[in-house]
């Protein structure tokens with residue numbers, strides 16, 4: 001299935017929206033699950049590119065992220081944790097101005113994996129839904145609303161050196177006991 005979009009959207013562009021597009025944008029801004037199911041694509045290992053139809057437990061996971069200041073989830077492997085986190089972080093960054101979001105993992109590749117899912121979802125969004133990007137690098141994404149998503153390898157909580165608005169830490173059980 002092909003999606004007719006450019007890789008990224010030019011930042012700070014004056015745009016015209018139709019009334020339907022504005023309504024759709026408002027629905028997305030108000031509801032991360034709606035944004036994900038209606039507009040995000042993911043990559044399935046065997047089916048390839050597909051719409052992100054959230055499983056029920058992924059909906060619960062997103063509600064937990066959204067409604068609580070802190071949340072810890074314990075789930076089995078390959079349940080779609082990274083994909084759900086990626087969808088939520090992308091929504092959060094694009095619909096909240098001036099936020100700094102950190103994706104941390106005990107291994108660089110773990111954090112990179114979430115970033116890769118964010119990129120894929122971003123690149124397949126229609127322009128009227130997504131924010132423009134001012135920087136689009138391997139290590140970070142910066143949007144024209146002033147929000148940015150960065151990822152880092154962090155082995156212990158003491159390594160968090162600055163203040164973040166949102167922090168996602170994968171595989172917490174593998175952190176050093178300190």
Ligand SMILES: Nc1ncnc2c1ncn2[C@@H]1O[C@H](COP(=O)(O)OP(=O)(O)OP(=O)(O)O)[C@@H](O)[C@H]1O
Pocket residue numbers: 042043044045052053054055058076077078079080081082083084
């Ligand atoms: N709602 C969904 N419908 C179909 N496929 C999905 C869904 N959510 C995630 N997937 C696919 O399932 C696979 C595993 O997802 P993901 O990597 O997010 O799982 P994970 O729980 O983070 O895995 P791990 O435990 O290895 O970190 C990915 O290929 C992803 O695209």
Ligand SMILES: [Mg+2]
Pocket residue numbers: 081082083113170
């Ligand atoms: Mg994962």
